[in-house]
Amino acid sequence: xxxxxxxxxxxxxxxxxxxxxxxxxxxxxxxxxxxxxxxxxxxxxxxxxxxxxxxxxxxxxxxxxxxxxxxxxxxxxxxxxxxxxxxxxxxxxxxxxxxxxxxxxxxxxxxxxxxxxxxxxxxxxxxxxxxxxxxxxxxxxxxxxxxxxxxxxxxxxxxxxxxxxxxxxxxxxxxxxxxxxxxxxxxxxxxxxxxxxxxxxxxxxxxxxxxxxxxxxxxxxxxxxxxxxxxxxxxxxxxxxxxxxxxxxxxxxxxxxxx
Amino acid sequence: xxxxxxxxxxxxxxxxxxxxxxxxxxxxxxxxxxxxxxxxxxxxxxxxxxxxxxxxxxxxxxxxxxxxxxxxxxxxxxxxxxxxxxxxxxxxxxxxxxxxxxxxxxxxxxxxxxxxxxxxxxxxxxxxxxxxxxxxxxxxxxxxxxxxxxxxxxxxxxxxxxxxxxxxxxxxxxxxxxxxxxxxxxxxxxxxxxxxxxxxxxxxxxxxxxxxxxxxxxxxxxxxxxxxxxxxxxxxxxxxxxxxxxxxxxxxxxxxxxx
DNA sequence: ACAAAAGTGTTCGTACTACACCCATGC
DNA sequence: GCATGGGTGTAGTACGAACACTTTTGT
Numbered sequence: 001x002x003x004x005x006x007x008x009x010x011x012x013x014x015x016x017x018x019x020x021x022x023x024x025x026x027x028x029x030x031x032x033x034x035x036x037x038x039x040x041x042x043x044x045x046x047x048x049x050x051x052x053x054x055x056x057x058x059x060x061x062x063x064x065x066x067x068x069x070x071x072x073x074x075x076x077x078x079x080x081x082x083x084x085x086x087x088x089x090x091x092x093x094x095x096x097x098x099x100x101x102x103x104x105x106x107x108x109x110x111x112x113x114x115x116x117x118x119x120x121x122x123x124x125x126x127x128x129x130x131x132x133x134x135x136x137x138x139x140x141x142x143x144x145x146x147x148x149x150x151x152x153x154x155x156x157x158x159x160x161x162x163x164x165x166x167x168x169x170x171x172x173x174x175x176x177x178x179x180x181x182x183x184x185x186x187x188x189x190x191x192x193x194x195x196x197x198x199x200x201x202x203x204x205x206x207x208x209x210x211x212x213x214x215x216x217x218x219x220x221x222x223x224x225x226x227x228x229x230x231x232x233x234x235x236x237x238x239x240x241x242x243x244x245x246x247x248x249x250x251x252x253x254x255x256x257x258x259x
Numbered sequence: 260x261x262x263x264x265x266x267x268x269x270x271x272x273x274x275x276x277x278x279x280x281x282x283x284x285x286x287x288x289x290x291x292x293x294x295x296x297x298x299x300x301x302x303x304x305x306x307x308x309x310x311x312x313x314x315x316x317x318x319x320x321x322x323x324x325x326x327x328x329x330x331x332x333x334x335x336x337x338x339x340x341x342x343x344x345x346x347x348x349x350x351x352x353x354x355x356x357x358x359x360x361x362x363x364x365x366x367x368x369x370x371x372x373x374x375x376x377x378x379x380x381x382x383x384x385x386x387x388x389x390x391x392x393x394x395x396x397x398x399x400x401x402x403x404x405x406x407x408x409x410x411x412x413x414x415x416x417x418x419x420x421x422x423x424x425x426x427x428x429x430x431x432x433x434x435x436x437x438x439x440x441x442x443x444x445x446x447x448x449x450x451x452x453x454x455x456x457x458x459x460x461x462x463x464x465x466x467x468x469x470x471x472x473x474x475x476x477x478x479x480x481x482x483x484x485x486x487x488x489x490x491x492x493x494x495x496x497x498x499x500x501x502x503x504x505x506x507x508x509x510x511x512x513x514x515x516x517x518x
Numbered sequence: 519a520c521a522a523a524a525g526t527g528t529t530c531g532t533a534c535t536a537c538a539c540c541c542a543t544g545c
Numbered sequence: 546g547c548a549t550g551g552g553t554g555t556a557g558t559a560c561g562a563a564c565a566c567t568t569t570t571g572t
Contacts, residue, residue: 025291025328025368027331028291028328029289029290029291029368029369029370030288030289030291030331031288031290031291031292032284032287032288032289032290033290033292033361033372069284069287070361072286072289072363072370073363074363075361075362075363076359076360076361076362076372097358097359099356100335100356100359100374101335102292102329102334102335102374103334103335104331104332104333104334109284109288110288111288111331113292113335113372113374115359115361115372169424182551183551183552184550184551199534199535199536199537200551200552201536201537201552201553201554202534202535202536204552204553205534205553206533206534209533219542220543220551222543222544223543223544223549223550223551224543224544224545224548224549224550225542225543225544225548225549225550225551226541226542226543226549226550226551226552227542227543227550227551228550228551228552229551229552251534441524442524442525443523443524458561458562458563458564459524459525460525460526460527460563460564461561461562461563463525463526464526464561465560465561479524479570481570481571482522482523482570482571483521483522483523483570483571483572484521484522484523484524484569484570484571485522485523485524485525485568485569485570486523486524486569486570487523487524487525488524488525510561519572520571520572521570521571521572522569522570522571523568523569523570524567524568524569524570525566525567525568525569526565526566526567526568527564527565527566528563528564529562529563529564530561530562530563530564531560531561531562531563532559532560532561532562533558533559533560533561534557534558534559534560535556535557535558535559536555536556536557536558537554537555537556538553538554539552539553539554540551540552540553541550541551541552541553542549542550542551542552543548543549543550543551544547544548544549545546545547545548
């Protein structure tokens, strides 16, 4: 398929240059682009992000988002998947494009746009290995990431606020939980992401009324209290409901007292 | 500020190449990127998009989104603003990045990523002039854009679905209306964007209860029926309310019978 | 006087809020 | 038997849904 994206007043020049297209546009074909991946996980009641620690200049010893150049014949989504797979070993996980960042000065080597993605994974599925460059790969609390390399702090900020909003209207929070979880796990997840406290009974009522959870018929074992029932997210049921016009929708409730 | 976006296993090579950074990464610095702008307007009760008609190959005679290469030292948002200004003469309007599209085959001249924006403008403010290349610039009904150049149909689709969602939780619909409008205008706007029908009394009640409209004390003139009051959006009031934790939020209601 | 849209009030049901107590298990 | 979190029911309220008639203007 012929693809082309110029328009407006440039078109005249475009047609002139069709015979040697690269010629008149050389000035424009000097950029590079990367993907950076904000990988969210949930553990010990806290929302986490996977970061790598650089062991090279620039930003030696800084924590940064996993990211990489997009290959010549590689789609953007595929590049983000690749980065994710390289750092976590996972594939087929929730991955979504967030925003592109391309301030002229953001890269030393020339003009580099980065396309930011975020992904949601189950921490238990991941084996971290500080491969290649990264002297370290580790989970960090979202609320405490400190200073990151480049404009990565801003990228995290944008991705996080996108996540906060997305989990309201799409049942993607489940991606962060193991295949069997309790209602309390789920509640803690929402509380961690939104930084609010939710009322137990109302939360459970709301979630159960959606009819999206499969009761696994099993319970927690070995806990020093009444064991909680285990559930899993029922994807098929969700698709059914969605086709009937059902809309997943949760409210954030009131802000947590940060006192 | 030093900016840089590599990470992971590449870092070793990166440090080696710091002296001649372009050298080892030449292969990556051969892309170009553009912005494409989905410009929404509202007129005669219909949601419209501003398109240009190309008069050059490729896609000669096809309608396309206004777009252009991003300049070497230009920020992405600035490029989108420039494109918008060039085609409409407007500045300082609502503009938001939507998504980036970068499939390897989408451009004939090489790898070109496009960063899509959408903007909301008041049609009455615009003077269309088919400048330069575009043999024509015209408003098209969103519901009837036909076949567009490149992957622009897909871009419109993504931008439109983003708009549908955004106007639920942020009072940006007002950007599409003139400075003085009636409640019915506003209702028609929402109906057009969401492709639903809304119940008059409930809509008015909901909107007025938000206390976001300034009653201008004037009315329509010369209409063959009871003239409607004119309102404007009260931005200052909105900022006040927002700080108090107020959340603009509307529901889409039921789907329009397309029969 | 008639057509055409503006404007308004009330009832009903649903869904969110707030709240307190019993239950099952491990130690 | 006690500590720990799991699990439930209900009453009050607020908000969205549904619905019909009067008002103001132009012709």
